[in-house]
Amino acid sequence: MPKKPTLFALACLLAATVPAHAQGYPDKPVKLQVPFAPGGTTDIIARVISEPLGRHLGQSVIVENKSGAGGAIGAAETARATPDGYALGIGTVSTTAANPAINPRVPYNPKADFTPIINMAATPNVIAVHPSFPARDYKGFIEVLKKNPGKYAYATAGTGSIGHLQMELYKGMAGASVTHIPYRGSGPALNDTVAGQVAMIFDNLPSALPFIKDRRLIPIVVAASERLKDLPDVPTFKEVGLAPVNRMAYYGIVGPKGLPKDVVDKVHAAARKSLEDPAVRRRIQDTGSFVVGNTPQEFTQQIAAEFDVYKKVVDTAGLTPD
Known part of the structure; x- marks a missing residue:
């Protein structure tokens, strides 16, 4: 008769089936993609949050800029990334609502191709x-x-x-x-x-x-x-x-679709802790923005609602991307 597996063997087998992200995410630097050029509000908010976010995650958060096509190029890179939490992006009204609403060639679905994590700031x-x-x-x-x-x-x-x-x-x-x-x-x-x-x-x-x-x-x-x-x-x-x-913009953190819940929870918790820091809040407020810090579910609903608003604007006005 075949031998029964030992407890040690069973433990090894179970460990092998646990996703790598659950075994200590993050264990290397995390990229935070800004889909616009340096100097704009998206870039400002990303750089304000990157250092404290990295501190709470226990790894560096590196801001990278990839502009073009109204933010669609950088946003598409985030949408195509491996859903392991090491490639996140800043989601804005432009990239998740306005641009997809006007441009059918945007290579992602704003409602389906991202995992919303947290809306950090609302901006006039x-x-x-x-x-x-x-x-x-x-x-x-x-x-x-x-x-x-x-x-x-x-x-x-x-x-x-x-x-x-x-x-x-x-x-x-x-x-x-x-x-x-x-x-x-x-x-x-x-x-x-x-x-x-x-x-x-x-x-x-x-x-x-x-x-x-x-x-x-x-x-x-x-x-x-x-x-x-x-x-x-x-x-x-x-x-x-x-x-x-009279609509304000938003600046949140998103990942590609399929981002594991434990990764979402860890990034969300680190971002919330960062936003509770008086120095971080002051830096965001000094830009004229309001600190938000909502839940992944609330941010998901917000993205869907804004897309619907701007799709109606585009359809009513007959706007095209060219």
Whole structure:
């Protein structure tokens, strides 16, 4: 008769069937993919969280930038990654809602191809103009645009970015005609707007705020739940009668689909601990963002809801990626 396996042999067999991720994840550095160029809000938030996140995980978290196609190139790399927790990404409204809503060629399904882990921050958006623009407030701004249809252009982080779709939504509701100039991220878009090569930008507040504080950009209107302490004289879209445009961005951590629950739980717990650190909260809040820190389930629902909103915007306005 064949010998019965010993307890030691059974233990070895069970150990061999336990996924590697459950045996001490992480045991090497973790990549955090930023799907936009350095200098934009996504990059800022990623670099604020990377060091404390790595400290709580017990391994370095290395931020890598891969921009292009409105964030789709970097997001697709995260979606295609091995679901072992070593290749994570920053999920934004642009990459998980706006861009997929407008571009059927985006090589991932935002509702199915990611594992949402945590939404770290909510961020107001702002329309800001170069100081040479002939208006300094919203009333003057819309008057200039209506008197000069097609004369001015606006910069964004790329086609399909949140700035693009929110500005197109704004244009349709306000009856304004402005040309879209897409860039490979907020950083390059801001550089050209600050240099006066583009008249205005629709951007996330954290990346635009330093230029606003230096008076190199003039804020006109913000997408926020209320007026901001840093911009007390700037109205929200709701105040100017355009409540549907009054949507904030989000910045969360996502992994590829099929990410094991124990890995999700560990990254989520490390991110939550990082967001509880007063210094980290202050750095995020100093950008003009609000700390969130929701659950994976809540972030999953948020992504699905935002995609549905922007898909309706695209379909209603007949927008295309080209």
